[in-house]
């Protein structure tokens with residue numbers, strides 16, 4: 001019987017059979033997976049798509065990302081998902097595009113809390129993420145889970161003790177190079193603050209990590225900075241275009257990675273050539289992050305991976321937040337006035353002013369309100385990702401009313417957006433309840449923090465929460481606070497700049513809405529031009545230490 005069948009089969013028939021078997025197997029597997037999901041919990045509203053593997057949805061996302069429309073895209077994907085119309089306040093949806101690439105998108109604080117703390121062990125970066133990022137970040141803190149992650153966390157902890165972050169001297173050195181550049185050029189007063197802050201934070205971060213800054217403020221064309229920028233950009237694409245990222249070429253990516261590694265390697269060689277006795281933790285000896293790391297491990301690969309991870313974490317995050325903050329300040333003169341009043345009372349303005357200490361920065365309430373408001377409206381990790389590590393659930397968003405737990409199989413991707421959550425009007429007092437003051441949640445208004453508004457738990461998490469909370473939070477707040485104070489001690493007036501090189505560059509500001517580009521982190525999608533004008537009562541004295549003594553505080 002079998003012999004007769006084999007004898008009669010033609011190549012065409014064989015192909016048709018194989019295709020049939022392939023589809024049948026796929027269908028059966030899909031049914032099995034769907035049953036497993038239903039056994040674990042409910043399904044969330046389904047994001048709509050027409051083509052196999054949701055190719056049309058992925059394509060639309062690529063276009064939206066290119067046009068800086070990520071927020072609108074994900075918000076409307078959730079609101080227009082099949083089944084969302086019967087839910088009061090849809091915050092979660094799923095994209096079930098095949099057998100193994102189900103993605104849940106959520107902005108619900110209950111789910112975010114579960115991911116980051118309550119069900120921390122069930123969700124992590126996952127193997128897929130680790131594999132996609134390994135060339136860039138190796139086995140460092142950002143890309144690992146479990147034991148590997150925990151060891152990294154312990155390794156870097158000593159660098160973020162209070163003892164170290166109170167030392168603001170490091171920033172002063174670089175701010176002295178930044179401040180004159182903010183004045184613009186003879187051709188245009190308007191300066192795009194984004195590249196300047198990127199150079200400033202790169203110099204400060206390399207100084208902190210390696211003991212020697214890249215000095216990119218003095219010499220903008222540093223090869224390392226260019227290579228780092230390209231690698232981040234490409235890694236962002238590799239991250240976003242899962243599961244089709246294997247189509248992206250890695251050649252230029254690897255060439256630039258090599259430039260980065262070649263830059264870092266001599267520092268590692270130098271520190272490894274020191275005898276262990278020279279790597280003491282004696283605080284009286286100026287020790288860099290690299291020295292501290294080498295105290296615990298002499299493995300050059302681990303040193304390279306952790307350094308790169310901290311550089312990534314510490315550079316764009318603060319540069320971007322400062323850029324958005326300056327953009328908003330230049331459009332809100334009354335906020336500049338109030339902040340300068342606070343600075344004036346505490347530290348003074350102009351050439352005879354004092355530089356802020358850690359305690360000054362911590363006690364300046366209006367400064368804190370400005371930084372809170374900036375990280376509320378522009379959290380630098382607007383969309384974050386976790387993979388399910390075991391069969392589990394998310395607490396809410398499933399079923400017809402959207403209030404049941406969602407069943408989650410291992411390897412399911414969860415995208416959570418703190419940015420959409422932090423801008424959601426449902427979490428703010430509505431205009432009718434706000435009496436004299438109504439602060440639109442979509443707008444940058446630091447006053448909301450001064451008038452008794454306190455976000456409910458897990459509704460303001462720009463630095464994440466739970467065991468993976470950002471260890472650099474205090475360092476970042478000190479760096480950003482210090483930088484703002486020092487700039488406003490020198491420049492009394494900030495204005496929106498046109499920045500097209502015409503005339504003095506002062507204009508009505510960037511036309512249209514602010515564009516936000518999502519790469520690995522949030523970035524401005526266009527120039528953020530500001531005009532800085534010196535304080536009438538005296539201004540920058542040419543970098544001769546016009547801000548008084550550099551103060552350093554150490555904890556008792």
Ligand code: HEM
Pocket residue numbers: 141142153309310313314315317318321375379380381384385462463464467468469470471472473475476
């Ligand atoms: C405005 C400034 C910053 C913001 C808003 C911010 C935010 C965040 C967020 C949301 C995460 C969680 C990422 C995830 O779980 O996937 C994170 C992680 C991290 N951040 Fe920051 N960050 C900032 C600055 C810094 C700085 C200056 C440093 C170091 C110098 C730093 C070091 C880290 C590290 C090492 C992690 C990984 C923690 C872990 O996975 O356990 N961050 N940050």
